[in-house]
Amino acid sequence: MGIGRQQVEHVAKLARLALTEEELNLFEGQLSAILEHAATVTKLDTEGVEPTSHSMPLMNVLRPDVVIPPIGSAAALANAPAEEDGHFRVPRILDDES
């Protein structure tokens, strides 16, 4: 069970990754190997075993609804590549369209 070239390109596009031809080849092989391994694992009998999304037996980790003073807009914007009027300035959003 492998992964097709088209699927690798699709996933790369979703993740906004610009991959070279070489990288596409490399990842096609690597991702296929990972999926093959997963396919092997799914052959195990997991009848009655709860799916796990966490390895720790923890739940309900909550915090009280108490304000922690925010850092202020000057600090917030300190690392911004561009700012304007207290806002983060970002490039045109839908530029990849059409």
Place this chain on the structure above:
Amino acid sequence: MNPTEAPDLVTTIGLEVHVELKTNTKMFCGCPVGFGGEPNSRVCPVCLGHPGTLPTMNEKAVEYTTKIAMALGCDIAPRSVFHRKNYFYPDMPKNYQISQYDLPVGERGSLEVEVDGEFYTVGITRAHLEEDTGKSLHIGGGGRIHDADYSLEDFNRAGTPLVEIVSEPDITSPAVARAYATELRSILEYLGVSDVRMEEGSMRVDANISVAPPGERGKKVEVKNMNSLRSVFRALEYEEKRQREVLRSGGSVTQSTRHWDEKAGRTQELRTKEEAFDYRYFPEPDLVPLEPAVEWLRQLREEQPELPIERAKRYQRDLGLSSYDAGVLRSTKALGDLFEQALAAAKKADAKQVSNWVTNDLMSLLAAVPEGTKNPPLTGSNLAELVDMVAGGDLSKSQAQQVLQKTLETGRRPREIADESGIKQVSDEGALEAAIDAVLAANPDVAERLRSGDNKPFGFLMGEVMKATKGQGNPKVVSGLIRKKIS
């Protein structure tokens, strides 16, 4: 089938409602939640998505979401999990939104709504908890995202606890859709979990609407940007009509997203990409599951307020109020509470009398007070005192209206205000008789006409007596006395 006898078309609507919770802090960090303010003043490394930061769940937001799910009759998940919804849009600095996917807080509920005396049950698919996004401001190109030169981001709202409530496609008309949104807003207001202000965006309604012959599936059109309950109705009414016309003229509806233009009164198709969204949901590794304790759920159930529709039914059933009156009294929790407190404290007035004062006089006075019906500046015992004074004949209706206004302005007791300003109603026959005698003596011709059976000048006499008593005469007693004297 004869083609001219096309079967009636059926409208199918489902609503997706987002509500911001009224917590002190954001969903996953301690930044304060609020509306307006300097851009990026309520942010921290967590809600700005800086590397290495970790989210921690706000317990109040979990409680509020659970209460909402309970009020909507949902099954509360014994285990619910947060997922990452991945997408690239600069209003979400992490490039994903923490949301819920296959294990939401609540599922399979329902909501009962009333339209023109008819009751409809709308299924609730799910209620889940997520975080709100920031706000984008598009610069250039008339402020539209497609033509903008660049955009500005304010993350004050990013991370605000947001509950998404999805209805089943059970809604059959724009009127039922509006009633559903209205009822939902009312329930949320009763629960005290959200400001539910559509104009400020703390409650947002999106709709899916399709039209098709019975038994067939229509093409779903998503309608966005409905900023009031009225525009929910107008937009859906427009869209229903548009789709019907397209189908009747032999065309087909395209599956699309349309934007409601309130001013123009129509929906417009949005330019969207053809490819389906692929959010690549996966369990949020930085948060552990929620497994609400049975005891905690029991406690929350005990704290649940009576739902507005139940309250209205009870007022009609137990107190004999009209459907209209019950509807006004239930319109906000505070108004219904005020009515009940006043009724409990009233010694002379009955439910109908107390209700009349709330639904008529108080409502018109509260119209001038901002948020008046949500937070009426009046106590139940003051209202009871006033209504009792009218019921006991101490104040006339118009005198009581003056006193009520002063009570609202000052918060002082109606009896104190009336005593101090000398507002009272004179019911003492001796005192009134003198005034009536004087008026009759001054108008012998009028008295004569009355005696001869001409009832027309009666109102004139009443007016003269009321003038003579400076408006304090009890009209009932005065008219009784006049009749006695001329008979």
